[in-house]
Amino acid sequence: MKIISSKYTYINGEYKKDVAVAFNTKIVKIAPLNDLQAKFPNAQLIKYPNNSVLYPGFINPHVHLEFSANKATLKYGNFMSWLYSVIENRNTLVSNLSEDLIKEKCNEMLKSGVTTFGAISSFGAELEVCANLKQRVIFFNEVIGSNPAAIDTLFADFKNRLNESIELKSETLIPAIAIHSPYSVHPFLIREVLNIAKSQKLITTAHFLESQAEREWLESSSGDFLEFFKNFSNTTQAVTTIEEFLNAFKNIPTLFTHTVQVKESEIETINKNGHSTIHCPRSNRLLGCGRAPIEYIDRVLLGTDGLSSNYSLNILEEMRSALNMHFQADLNKLAPRLIEAVTTTASNALNLKIGKIEPEYWADFAIFTLPDDLKYEEKGSLALHTIINCESADSVYIGGEELRIKS
Ligand code: BEZ
Ligand code: FE2
Secondary structure: OEEEEOOEEEEOOEEEEOOEEEEOOEEEEEEOHHHHHHHOOOOEEEEOOOOEEEEEOEEEEEEOHHHOOOOOOOOOOOHHHHHHHHHHHHHHHHHOOOHHHHHHHHHHHHHOOEEEEEEEEOOOOOHHHHHOOOOEEEEEEEEOEOOHHHHHHHHHHHHHHHHHHHHOOOOOEEEEEEEOOOOOEOHHHHHHHHHHHHHOOOOEEEEEOOOHHHHHHHHHOOOHHHHHHHHHHOOOOOOOOHHHHHHHOOOOOOEEEEOOOOOHHHHHHHHHOOOEEEEOHHHHHHOOOOOOOHHHOOOEEEOOOOOOOOOOOOHHHHHHHHHHHOOOOOHHHHHHHHHHHOOHHHHHHHOOOOOOOOOOOEOOEEEEEOOOOOOOOOOOHHHHHHHHHOOOOOEEEEOOEEEOOOO
């Protein structure tokens, strides 16, 4: 048994003073330090210095490790130009991927306090590395393809990749499902893949309403995607509509990534059906997609997206960008919401025993230290100062084990 004690402990959205946490691989008890030491006299005490904040390990539910080799290769500023550049450079970027590069990027996440991330995988190339990491990985096997002639092959390939990840399933490797997007996946494939998600109770995600071009294409088979699909697959008709797509997910609470170009009625459906949004502010900014209306969305998580549309995988940087992007929001309400996004909200959406400091939950922690005394302990200030003053975690624990943060 170990006991961890810090100045503040983040529990249920509040910063508790004068409590400590007893844990093995899982959290056992939360109580004042004296009480815990009386109850567990042989426990090892880990005491963090003044101004330390103990958080549950942060969750970054959306990253494309496959594109970790990108720095200045892809075209930014406009979604469609970016997509053309991805298609043109995809093979080169993937071939420049190495095990060391993936590990370096996972370590960058870890340094920012991320103990669990969601890896969107279209090829499965990073499965082995992810299976051997100390971090928890929700391994999202992605299905993509709108061409009806290719459906059988694509579905078979998807099932193979899914099964490979299921074979490696562990406490730190969680097999899951990603549907690329409404414009790029045939409704038949969506239906089949969602049947698997439902029967095997797999966490499900999908990119949804990222760009204006996507919206126009789904609404009226027009806009910038018309030219794209004429060239790409000789089609002039979208394979689905926004309504049809949302309907397919009616009984499967899903993590929709982006939801930038959503209308009020769609937000209502998302909220009503228990879906969540993974908000990726830097990716949205860099691809010229706009600002997600997170103030109307009930459940908001925060993701970095991949290095194909970002310049770092640091989740604190993502929070700082969100603070600036949503400049009309009350700062002292938005900051706590962003901390919730990477902890409690993510925990609830994923339905895993992570993201909360609560008995029975995994002892996954991220400890940060503020640079000096917080003078005004008003609502929101601790969340805000963690976001704006902390560059990296002091220490990170996963399953009760302290991990060395390599710099
Ligand atoms: C498609 O199969 O429709 C597709 C694949 C990749 C990007 C865009 C569309
Ligand atoms: Fe993405």
